[in-house]
Amino acid sequence: MTKSRGTTLLPVPLALAAITAGLAVGIGAYAFNYAKGYSYLGNDPATCANCHVMAGHYAGWQAGPHHLVATCNDCHTPAGPIAKYVVKALNGYHHSMAFTLGGFPDVIRARPESSAVVEANCRRCHADLVDGIAHGGDVACIRCHASVGHLR
Numbered sequence: 224m225t226k227s228r229g230t231t232l233l234p235v236p237l238a239l240a241a242i243t244a245g246l247a248v249g250i251g252a253y254a255f256n257y258a259k260g261y262s263y264l265g266n267d268p269a270t271c272a273n274c275h276v277m278a279g280h281y282a283g284w285q286a287g288p289h290h291l292v293a294t295c296n297d298c299h300t301p302a303g304p305i306a307k308y309v310v311k312a313l314n315g316y317h318h319s320m321a322f323t324l325g326g327f328p329d330v331i332r333a334r335p336e337s338s339a340v341v342e343a344n345c346r347r348c349h350a351d352l353v354d355g356i357a358h359g360g361d362v363a364c365i366r367c368h369a370s371v372g373h374l375r
Contacts, residue, residue, distance in 0.1 A: 263315055268294045274322055276331065283373030298344050298372055299337065310340060341365065341372075 255261070262270040268290075272281035284290050289298070299314075300307040314337065321327040333341065345364040346353055353364075369375065 258319070260315075263311060266294050266296050271295045274318070276322070276327065280331070280373055283375060287370065287372055287374040289372055293348075293372075297348075298341050301340055301343070302347060338363070338365075 259270070259273050262273065268281065268284060271277050284295065296307065296311075300310045317334070342363050342365070345368075349364075365371075
């Protein structure tokens with residue numbers, strides 16, 4: 224009696240898992256490309272206006288006093304490269320989920336984590352001005368200077 228030396232087929236569950244993973248990666252890559260996800264890896268402020276709900280914020284930034292010296296990333300992401308991309312990834316996740324599922328309010332407000340990043344960047348960039356100012360407590364720069372980044 225001779226044994227057949229044919230190829231062995233993958234077990235069906237493993238084949239289904241591979242197909243499912245392939246579909247997920249393919250759909251994810253397509254969505255990333257369709258949503259211009261690659262553009263978010265850079266520093267171009269126009270990228271932030273990819274979503275129509277951000278058009279007003281982009282226009283406000285263009286009209287504001289910081290548009291000549293700061294991009295969106297300068298204010299809305301930490302200064303360090305690793306922290307910057309971690310925050311960009313987290314914000315991208317939250318934005319994509321909100322815009323895909325329709326869970327964003329008419330008036331967009333920064334999450335507390337995002338406000339903390341902006342506050343830290345205000346104080347870092349303007350350290351020579353604010354180090355000697357004692358407002359006391361937890362007074363945020365944007366409490367009095369709300370229109371600096373995005374003219375309203």
